[in-house]
Amino acid sequence: MDKIQVKHKIDKLRKEINQHNYLYYVLDKPEISDATYDKLFRQLVDLEKQFPDLITEDSPTQRVGGEPLKEFKTIIHKNPLLSLDKVTSENDLRGFDERVKKVLNKNVVHYFVEVKFDGLAMALSYKKGILEKGSTRGDGVRGEDVTQNIRTIKTIPLRLNDPIDIEVRGEVIFPYKEFVKLNEERIENEEPKFANPRNAAAGSVRQLDPKTTSKRTLEFFAYYGTPQKGIETQYDLIKYLHKIGYKVYLPLMLLKGIDEVIKYINELEYKREKLKYEIDGIVVKVNDLADQKKLGATTHHPRWAIAYKYQPMQAETIVEDIVVQVGRTGAITPVAHLKPVHLAGVVVKRATLHNEDEIKRLGLRIKDYVKVQRAGEVIPEVVSVVEGKRSGQEKEFHMPKKCPICGSEIYRPENEAIARCTNFACPAQVKERIRHFCTRGAMDIEHMGPAVIDQLVENKLIKDAGDIYSLNKEDLTKLERMADKSAQNILNAIEKSKERDFDRLIFGLGIRNVGKHIASLLAEQFADIEKLSQAKEEEISDIYGIGETVAKSVVHFFKQKGNQVIIEKLAKAGVNMKAKAQKGPKPLAGKHIVLTGTIEYSRDEAESLIRKLGGHPSSSVSKQIDFVVAGSEPGSKYEKAKKLGVKIINEKEFLEYIQSQNMEAML
Ligand code: IVH
Numbered sequence: 001m002d003k004i005q006v007k008h009k010i011d012k013l014r015k016e017i018n019q020h021n022y023l024y025y026v027l028d029k030p031e032i033s034d035a036t037y038d039k040l041f042r043q044l045v046d047l048e049k050q051f052p053d054l055i056t057e058d059s060p061t062q063r064v065g066g067e068p069l070k071e072f073k074t075i076i077h078k079n080p081l082l083s084l085d086k087v088t089s090e091n092d093l094r095g096f097d098e099r100v101k102k103v104l105n106k107n108v109v110h111y112f113v114e115v116k117f118d119g120l121a122m123a124l125s126y127k128k129g130i131l132e133k134g135s136t137r138g139d140g141v142r143g144e145d146v147t148q149n150i151r152t153i154k155t156i157p158l159r160l161n162d163p164i165d166i167e168v169r170g171e172v173i174f175p176y177k178e179f180v181k182l183n184e185e186r187i188e189n190e191e192p193k194f195a196n197p198r199n200a201a202a203g204s205v206r207q208l209d210p211k212t213t214s215k216r217t218l219e220f221f222a223y224y225g226t227p228q229k230g231i232e233t234q235y236d237l238i239k240y241l242h243k244i245g246y247k248v249y250l251p252l253m254l255l256k257g258i259d260e261v262i263k264y265i266n267e268l269e270y271k272r273e274k275l276k277y278e279i280d281g282i283v284v285k286v287n288d289l290a291d292q293k294k295l296g297a298t299t300h301h302p303r304w305a306i307a308y309k310y311q312p313m314q315a316e317t318i319v320e321d322i323v324v325q326v327g328r329t330g331a332i333t334p335v336a337h338l339k340p341v342h343l344a345g346v347v348v349k350r351a352t353l354h355n356e357d358e359i360k361r362l363g364l365r366i367k368d369y370v371k372v373q374r375a376g377e378v379i380p381e382v383v384s385v386v387e388g389k390r391s392g393q394e395k396e397f398h399m400p401k402k403c404p405i406c407g408s409e410i411y412r413p414e415n416e417a418i419a420r421c422t423n424f425a426c427p428a429q430v431k432e433r434i435r436h437f438c439t440r441g442a443m444d445i446e447h448m449g450p451a452v453i454d455q456l457v458e459n460k461l462i463k464d465a466g467d468i469y470s471l472n473k474e475d476l477t478k479l480e481r482m483a484d485k486s487a488q489n490i491l492n493a494i495e496k497s498k499e500r501d502f503d504r505l506i507f508g509l510g511i512r513n514v515g516k517h518i519a520s521l522l523a524e525q526f527a528d529i530e531k532l533s534q535a536k537e538e539e540i541s542d543i544y545g546i547g548e549t550v551a552k553s554v555v556h557f558f559k560q561k562g563n564q565v566i567i568e569k570l571a572k573a574g575v576n577m578k579a580k581a582q583k584g585p586k587p588l589a590g591k592h593i594v595l596t597g598t599i600e601y602s603r604d605e606a607e608s609l610i611r612k613l614g615g616h617p618s619s620s621v622s623k624q625i626d627f628v629v630a631g632s633e634p635g636s637k638y639e640k641a642k643k644l645g646v647k648i649i650n651e652k653e654f655l656e657y658i659q660s661q662n663m664e665a666m667l
Pocket of ligand 1: 083283305
C-alpha cells in the first residue's frame with residue numbers, strides 16, 4: 001500500500017468505527033459483535049502505529065492520552081450559557097404561556113418539551129466537525145477548559161457526521177446504577193461518598209487526571225446547538241444533533257398548546273423513577289426558532305423557555321426514635337426509625353443519618369417531623385426538619401458514650417466523622433464479622449445466614465469465625481427451628497468451605513481496607529498465612545496496587561492477639577491457608593506485566609502463566625510496569641508504553657525470556 005492508500009484505509013476504518021460507536025453508545029443498537037469491533041479497532045491502531053504522522057486528534061483511538069494537568073484553564077464563553085427561569089406550579093406555567101402568546105401575537109404556541117437533566121452543563125465547540133474544546137458552564141460567563149476529560153466520554157463525538165462549525169450544549173450526567181456502584185467502591189476504599197449523581201458527574205469531569213474521568217461511566221445529552229442553515233425549529237435542531245452523533249432525550253416531544261404540556265408533565269412525574277438518570281424537572285421551549293428570537297432573553301434566562309421543577313421525591317413523617325447500629329469495624333451509625341411512609345412506590349421505615357455531625361447539621365430531635373428523600377436505589381435520607389411542627393415535646397439526641405450493645409467506650413478520632421465501639425469482642429461486631437466471613441464473596445458458607453449467626457453468638461456457641469469449625473450437630477440442633485437435616489446442611493457447607501482459595505480467606509478475615517481485589521493481590525504475593533502475617537509494612541506497600549493505608553491495617557490486624565487466636569483455630573480445623581501450589585522456579589517474581597493485542601497463547605492462559613511464574617498481570621500501562629507483551633494488532637496500551645518508555649516485547653520474545661530465566665533458575 002502506498003501512503004495515499006493507507007490514508008484512505010485509515011479514513012475508512014475511522015468512519016466505520018465511529019459509526020459502530022454511534023450505534024452502540026447513542027442508539028443502543030449495536031450491529032456487530034464486540035470481537036468484530038475490537039478487530040476493526042486494532043487494525044486502525046496497527047496502521048496508526050506504522051504511520052504515526054497520520055494520527056489525528058479526532059481518531060477514535062485518541063480518547064485517553066492526555067497527561068494530568070496542574071489546574072484548569074479558564075474559558076470565557078463567547079455567548080454566555082444562560083440559566084432557565086423556573087416555575088413549580090401549573091398556574092405559573094400558564095402564566096408563561098400567556099406572556100409568550102402575547103409577545104408572539106398567537107393563539108396557540110407549539111412547545112418542544114424535554115427533561116431537565118440534573119448534571120453538569122457543558123459547551124462543546126467543533127470546527128469543521130472536529131471537537132476542539134469542551135468547557136464547563138461555570139458561572140455562565142467563565143467556565144473551565146475540561147477538553148481532555150470530556151474526550152473520554154463515549155457519547156461525546158470527537159468527529160461529527162457533518163463537517164460543520166457548531167457549538168453544542170448539553171449536560172454530562174452520571175447514570176444511577178453507576179452512581180451506586182461508584183459509591184460502594186468509595187466506601188470500600190474509605191473515600192468520601194458523593195452525595196448525589198450530580199456531584200458525582202461534576203466531580204468526575206473536574207479531575208485533573210483524565211484517566212480518572214475515563215474510569216467513570218459518564219454520559220452526555222445534548223439539548224442545544226448553534227442553529228444551522230435550513231433548521232427552523234427546536235424539534236429539527238435536536239433531531240439534527242441526534243443525527244450528527246449525540247444522545248438526546250427521546251422520544252422527541254412536540255406538543256400543541258400549554259394543556260398538552262401540562263398533561264405530559266403529569267404523566268412523566270410517575271415515570272421519572274424509572275429513568276436511568278436523575279432529572280429535576282421538565283424544560284418547555286418555544287419550538288419555532290424565529291419566535292425564540294422574537295422573545296429574546298434577559299441577562300439571566302431566555303424568555304422562550306421555562307423549567308418546571310418537580311417536587312423532589314420527598315415525604316413527611318415523624319422520627320419515632322434514633323437508634324445506633326454497630327458495624328463490623330465497630331462503626332457507629334445513627335439510624336432514624338420512622339413512622340412508615342409511602343415514598344416513590346415503597347414504604348420507608350428507616351433512614352440513615354450517617355453520623356453525629358449530620359444530626360447536628362440537621363438540628364434533628366427525636367419525635368421531630370422530617371422530610372425524607374429517596375433517589376433511585378439510594379438508601380433514604382432525612383433531608384430536613386419541619387421546625388414549624390414542633391410541639392416542644394421533642395427530645396435531643398446524644399450520641400451514646402458507650403456502645404449500646406456491649407457497653408464499651410466509643411471513640412471518635414479527631415478529624416474523623418465516624419465514631420467506633422472500641423471493644424473487639426462486642427457482640428454486634430462479632431456477629432457482623434462472622435456474617436462477613438460467611439458471605440458469598442468470602443468463605444461462602446451456605447445456610448449460615450444472619451439469623452443463625454445471631455443465635456449462635458447469643459447462645460455463646462461461637463464468638464469468632466474460628467469457632468465455626470468446631471460446631472457439631474448437637475450445638476446446631478439446640479437452635480430454634482433447626483431440624484436435623486438443616487443442621488447437617490450447615491455442617492456440610494462448613495466442611496466444604498475449608499477448601500476455599502486463599503484470597504477468599506484473606507477477604508473473609510475482614511481486615512480494614514482489604515476488599516476482594518486487595519485480598520487477591522495479597523494472596524498472589526504471599527504464599528501462606530504465615531508469610532502474610534509476618535510481612536512488614538514496606539513489603540506490603542511495595543506490591544503494585546497497594547498503598548500505605550492498606551499495608552498499615554494488614555500489619556495491625558495480624559498484631560492483635562484476638563486475630564492470632566482465630567487464625568490458630570482456622571489452621572487447626574484444616575482451613576486452607578495457602579496460595580495455590582506454585583511449583584517450579586519463579587522467573588517472573590515481582591514483575592508487573594501488561595498484555596495487549598491478540599496473544600496466541602490465549603490471554604487467560606498467558607495471564608495464569610504469568611501468575612504461576614510469580615508475576616503480576618496488570619491491566620493498565622504506567623511507569624511501574626516492567627514490560628508490555630504485544631501480541632498481534634496491539635491496542636492503545638502499546639502506544640502508551642511507547643510514550644512512557646516502558647519495555648515492549650513480542651510474544652515470542654516473552655516465551656524465550658521465560659525459558660532463559662527458567663534455565664538460570666534451574667542451574
Ligand atoms: S436549555 C438557553 N434544556 O439547566 C437555554 N437546559 O437551570 C438554556 N438543563 O444550566 C438551557 N436540562 O444546564 C436546557 N433540557 C434542558 C436542560 C437544561 C438541564 C440545565 C442547563 C442550565 C440549567 C438551568
